Each structure stands twice: as C-alpha cells, then as structure tokens.
Amino acid sequence: MKIEIEREDDGRWIAEIHNLPGVMVYGDSREEAIAKVQALAERVVAERDELR
Structure with a gap:
C-alpha cells in the first residue's frame, strides 16, 4: 500500500x-x-477480511 503524506x-501532517477509502x-x-495511517489500514483490512 502506498502512503501519501503532506x-x-x-503544520499538521x-x-x-x-x-483504502476513508x-x-x-x-x-x-x-x-505514518504510524497512525498504517495502524488504521491494518484494522480496515482485517475487518474487511473478516467479512469475507
């Protein structure tokens, strides 16, 4: 997954x-x-996989 950051x-990042919408x-x-977006992405992917 590609993380875009700016x-x-x-001053916030x-x-x-x-x-991964949202x-x-x-x-x-x-x-x-970066740490927060990685943690959220892992949670979203795990929840999506549980629904399958």
Whole structure:
C-alpha cells in the first residue's frame, strides 16, 4: 500500500492510503501520521477480511 503524506498549512501532517477509502489521519509529526495511517489500514483490512 502506498502512503501519501503532506504537511498542511497549520503544520499538521496528513497521511492517507488512496486504495483504502476513508484511511486518512492527521499527526503532529510525519512519523506520527505514518504510524497512525498504517495502524488504521491494518484494522480496515482485517475487518474487511473478516467479512469475507
């Protein structure tokens, strides 16, 4: 999964994974945003797999 990350004008970092709709998070640092988006993506994928 490709993580896209950018810094907002207010200094926060936003990270998202486009091929997983809704997987988008903010963080106070680049590293925090990446860690949070990875954790959310893992949860979304696990829940999706449970429904199959």
